Amino acid sequence: MLADQHRVLVFDVNETLSDFTPLRTRFEDVGAPAHLLPTGFAGVLRDGFALPAAGAYADFASVAHDGVRALLSGLEGWAGDGEAAARHILDGFSHLDVHPDVPDGIRKLSDAGYRLTAMTNGSVALTERLLEKAGVLDRFESLSDVRGPRCWKPAPAAYHHAVARAGVRPDQALMVAGHPWDIDGARRAGLDGAWLRRGASVYPRAMAPPSCTAQDLLELADVPAAGRS
Numbered sequence: 001m002l003a004d005q006h007r008v009l010v011f012d013v014n015e016t017l018s019d020f021t022p023l024r025t026r027f028e029d030v031g032a033p034a035h036l037l038p039t040g041f042a043g044v045l046r047d048g049f050a051l052p053a054a055g056a057y058a059d060f061a062s063v064a065h066d067g068v069r070a071l072l073s074g075l076e077g078w079a080g081d082g083e084a085a086a087r088h089i090l091d092g093f094s095h096l097d098v099h100p101d102v103p104d105g106i107r108k109l110s111d112a113g114y115r116l117t118a119m120t121n122g123s124v125a126l127t128e129r130l131l132e133k134a135g136v137l138d139r140f141e142s143l144s145d146v147r148g149p150r151c152w153k154p155a156p157a158a159y160h161h162a163v164a165r166a167g168v169r170p171d172q173a174l175m176v177a178g179h180p181w182d183i184d185g186a187r188r189a190g191l192d193g194a195w196l197r198r199g200a201s202v203y204p205r206a207m208a209p210p211s212c213t214a215q216d217l218l219e220l221a222d223v224p225a226a227g228r229s
Contacts, residue, residue, distance in 0.1 A: 006192060008166045009109060010159070012177035013120035013127050015041075016196060018096045026092040030085035032072055040089075043067045045152075045181075048121060052151035059147060060122045064090055093126055098134040099198070105217025110139040112221070119144045119162035119175075121152045142166060154185020163191065174211065176220065184208045194220055 011017060020041070024034035044060070044067045051058055068086040072078055110116055116139050120127050124143045131137040142165050146152050149161040163173045170190030177183055178200075183193035184207035195203060195210035196217065203209065214220035 005172055006114065006174040008115045008117055008163065008168050008173045009194075010162050010166075010173050010175050010186075010191065011116065011118040012153075012175070012179065012182050013118055013130070014122055015198075016176065016178040016182075017098050017102050017118075018130055019099045020096070022096060023089065023092045026089040030072070030088055031078060031080055032075060032085075036071060036075075040068055040071050043071060045121075048152045049154070052155050057146075057150045061090065093122070094129065096130060098130060098136075099216065101216040101218045103134050103136055105221045106134075106136040106139050108218070108221035110136075115166065116140045117142045117144065117162060117166050119153065119158060121146050121158075123147075154181055154188075156185070156189040159186050159189035159191055176217075180204050180207050180210075183210045187211075196220065 014020075020037065024037050027034050027036050027040075044064045047067060048058070048060065048063045051063075065086050068089050069082040072080065072082055072085055106116065118127055118140060120143075122145060124145045127143050127145070128137060131140060144162045144165055146158055149155070149157040151157050153159065159175065160170065163170050166173065171192075173191045175183060175186030175191045175193045176196065177186070177193065178196045178198050180195065180203055183195050186193045187208035187210075192211035193208075195213045197213060197215050203213075212220075212223065214223065
C-alpha cells in the first residue's frame with residue numbers, strides 16, 4: 001500500500017496515463033491491421049532499451065519512426081509509402097487522451113498531499129499536451145523525459161534523474177506504471193513501485209514485485225484515502 005514515506009509519485013506516461021487505443025485506427029488508415037499496434041510498440045521498446053545497453057542513445061520519435069517503417073515493410077502485400085505511413089501513425093501520439101480514470105485519480109492523489117511528477121520514455125512536450133488536455137497539468141510539479149539522462153527506463157539513471165529533480169531519495173518515491181518492466185526497473189533503482197493492472201492479471205515472476213497493485217488510478221487513490229481516514 002502507499003505509505004507516508006512516499007513523498008513523491010513518479011508516473012510513467014505511455015499506456016499508464018495515455019490510452020493507445022486510437023493508434024489502432026492509425027494503422028488501419030495506412031492499410032495495415034490494427035493488431036500490429038502492440039507488436040510495433042514492443043519493438044520500439046526493445047530497440048529503445050537496446051541502445052543504452054550498447055552505450056548509445058536515440059529519442060523515442062526516432063526509434064519509433066524507424067520501427068514503424070520496418071514493421072510495415074515486412075507486412076505481406078503492403079506496398080504503401082513507408083515514410084508517410086510512419087509519420088501518420090506517430091502523429092497519433094499528439095492526439096491521444098488519458099484513460100478515463102486518470103483525471104479524478106490524479107486529483108485525488110494530489111489532494112491527499114502527494115507530490116506528482118512524471119518520467120517518460122517519450123517526450124515532455126507530448127506529456128504536457130496530454131495532461132493539459134485532461135485538465136491535470138497543474139497537479140504535476142515537474143515532467144521529465146529520457147533526454148536528461150540519455151537512457152531509457154528501465155536503466156537506473158532514468159529513475160535517479162526523476163527523483164533528483166524532485167529533490168528526494170529513491171526510497172522516498174513511488175513509481176506508478178502499467179508495465180511490469182518499469183516497476184522492476186524502479187525497484188532495482190531503489191524506488192517503490194505501484195503496478196496499475198489495467199485488466200492484466202499476471203505479473204512476471206522473474207521481475208521484482210510491485211510494492212502495491214491497483215486496477216487503475218482511482219483504486220490506487222483510494223488506498224491513501226482509506227489509510228488516513
